[in-house]
Amino acid sequence: MTAQMTSTAPGSSHSATEGQHGLVAHSDGAFVPVQTRSERFRSVNVEDFAPVHGREHEWKLSPVAAFADLTGGELDGSRLTLATEPVEGVELSWIPRSDERIGRAGIPEERASANAWSSFDEALLVRVTGDDEKVAVITRTGLGDAPRAAHTVIEIAPNSRGLVVLAGEGEARLSENVEIVVGEGASLTVVSLQEWGDDAVHLGSHFARIGRDAFLKHIVVSLGGKVVRVNPSTHLAEQGADIEALGLYFADAGQHLEQQVFVHHDAPHTRSRVTYKGALQGAGARSVWVGDVLIAQTAPGTDSYEQNRNLVLTDGTRADSVPNLEIETGDIEGAGHASATGRFDDEQLFYLMARGITEAEARRLVVRGFLTEIVQKIGSADLEARLLEALEAELEGR
Template identity: 60%
Template sequence: MTTLQTEQHGAKAHTDGDWANRAPVQTRSERLKSADIADFPAITGREVNWKYTPVAELKSLTGGELASASSAIEVSEAEGVEVSSVAMDSDLVGRAGLPEDQAAANAWGQVESAQRILLTSHERQTVTVKRSALTTEAAAAHTIIEAAPQSDTVVILENSGDANLTETVEIVVGDGATLKVVSIQEWNDEAVHLATHNATVGRDANLQHIVVSLGGKIVRVNPSIHLDAQGANGEAYGAYFADAGQHLEHQVYIDHNAPHTRSRVAYKGALQGEGARAVWIGDVLIRRVAAGTDSYEENRNLTLTEGTRADSIPNLEIETGDIEGAGHASTTGRFDEEHIFYLQSRGISEDEARKLVVRGFLIDVIQRIGNEQIEARLQAAIESELEQSVLA
């Protein structure tokens, strides 16, 4: 009698490295989630979500002791805005998701309390949250931005000055609410900032999330938007300008977890100077329950000089065939010489033509902020970057 062999030859527990218990994560939704840093293994730099990050320079944030900095913010007054401090064991904490990496778990476990910003106005309000009083001491923060059902608000997070910060920003968008969250990083040259933005979007609600990263030595802002109810809409836009020796990283996750949800992701970046580095990773998951999904993501990078590096990795997982559409795109390259030639033919110098192309490239994202004063300031900051570059 012949016995059918059902196991791979040699694949025994004592020889295969115990792959049954250490198999790689197969889908984005299976990543470990925990508020306990002890649940995360030590970072080696080979992990899928850390392999492009200078982890050796982040040890104080990923595993060290942290001061609490949640209260180091200034919130502008507006109708329907309530600011309060809540304990980390409150039911109000964790509704948008738990940490998925060691840095976020370290912040979660050491911060003393979370600052909750509750938004209730049905008339469009703009709220500014400023943070400029941090130091180079390693610190943690936790902020909750909650949009009540049917509310309509723009929240602008302005970060400047010194920082050595790891933080979580929770965003809870109630049914039928419209919320725009703008995160602006204009840190000093040596600042380090690791941020996880977790969002849950309710039924027929709209979230527009915008990131603008200009300043800081190492900046890593990772938005995760969970479209958890029917008709939810999530849009994630970003603009960044990396200079010599600067590392700007954005890992975007869109989770379609309900029927008839929609998402759009568009990040644009410019890089100049030796060692300028940009990393963009876009993950879109369309789950089995997300029939009728409409999704698209793209990343565009413009390299202005030699010595720069841009990593652009779009990922798309689809678990159902019943969708309206899904796609992604990624490009990294130099100037389009035809554009430069066209502008020169109109009497514009080559240097000025190149500056105009960069401005136009990034302004598409910045204009989505919808605040003329802030848009003008960011355009001036980009202009300053260009004036200092070899293009000038």
């Protein structure tokens, strides 16, 4: 377990990274241990956060110079261009900043997220209803190279079911917040699919609140873009809430793909499974995965496990993998974490080559088998086929 720098008390206007001595005082004089993930400073106002320098705990593994305009500059908060098809049971609309449905799932913990929150004009509301299976694909495209801000709220009604894909294509310099609210007894899958152009930069903060006996499958797929940083934060707020957080990424030469995952067990008998898998090839390919799980005193009977696996395909790559687990109650069903980064399994390659398969084809089969575990859990045959084709293109360097 890795200790993290703590924050100032909620409501303070100071940065979460000013303290340098392991403990930071609350306004009432008490202290918060450095590992308490839930105590990070939060605000929807960008001015409440200090400028980003890259030394802060939330930014120290990120190439901050590549997106200084998104963390501190002015952002265009107008509506994004969307491509989507009508789906029965899925309603899309634009709502004003003042709408009471905004801010229910969570609020920013860092400056880029707060800058996007301070800048958007209207939020895209995606409302899912009905207990039949349905798939809605929403593609953001044509964003251009100017810095943009966006806000999306995905809300699923109690006892409803659905799958929502938020996809990104083409040029972009985007900082966005995505709120996900899962009603009682509902089952929702959200796929965040990054297939941006080669020079695109995308910073995304996802906040999810899961209700009583509800289930969320949250999947982050990052393939395209120069710098992609998607950080999902899930609050298991009511009894029986369940999250399966999955991630798939393929970093090529000079590409930075990052995910910082937080799961907060805050109610009895909640469950979480976190599995992120990635591959890296080419000089300067970089991936970052940070996984924080907090099991609060209010969450007896918790069942939690998180893991990250990285497959290194060439020299000159770097994979950072940091699992953190904090447990505040002894009354749990189970909790654990794992992390591994390695090269090809020579025995697997030998087995395949001994059966007449070329080395290049054997390597492709091994990588595909390693990554398709995540693809096969999406639950949409069309999307799974699309992603398998994209992975083949990555392996062939297309």
